[in-house]
Amino acid sequence: MTNLDSMFKSRDITLPTKVHLVKAMVFPVVMYGYESWTVKKAEHRRIDAFELWCWRRLLRVPWTARRSNQSILKEISPGISxxxxxLKLKLQYFGCLMRRVDSLEKTLMLGGIGARGEAGNRG
Incomplete structure (x- = not known):
């Protein structure tokens, strides 16, 4: 397999094909295990910055160029960020957990384990 970087720099491959390659080969590696992440504001900014870095790299825009993020996204038109x-992946995983009948994950998500105020053996 050729180097991914040389594939993205190739002028023989069209831009939509390169966008599909990024979505198929780069983003799944980034999203691995995302269902269990706790994402805060700083991580949201890093994810957005990484996505725009990928698109700028794909378009061969130098970091010194003063192009807005909106112009980059308009040129790429990725559809979904x-x-x-x-977020879609996380919601799908949550839906799978909620459809299970008796699972530890579902009980944990609904707060059934370790809840305070339950009547029980208190020695």
Missing amino acids: LEGMM
Whole structure:
């Protein structure tokens, strides 16, 4: 397999094909295990910055160029953002947990284990 970087720099491959390659080969590696992440504001910014870094690299825009993020996204037109894909994945996982009948994960998500104020053996 050729180097991924040389594939993205190739002028023989069209831009939509390169976008599909990034979505198929780069973003799944980034999203691995995302269902269990706790994402705060700083991580949201890092995810957005990484996505825009990928698109700028794909378009070969130098870091010194003064182009807005909106112009980059308009040129790429990715459809759904990386953060949107991650949220969709997390919601799908949550839906799978809620459809299970008796699972530890579902009980934990609903707060059934370790709840205070339950009547029980208190020695």
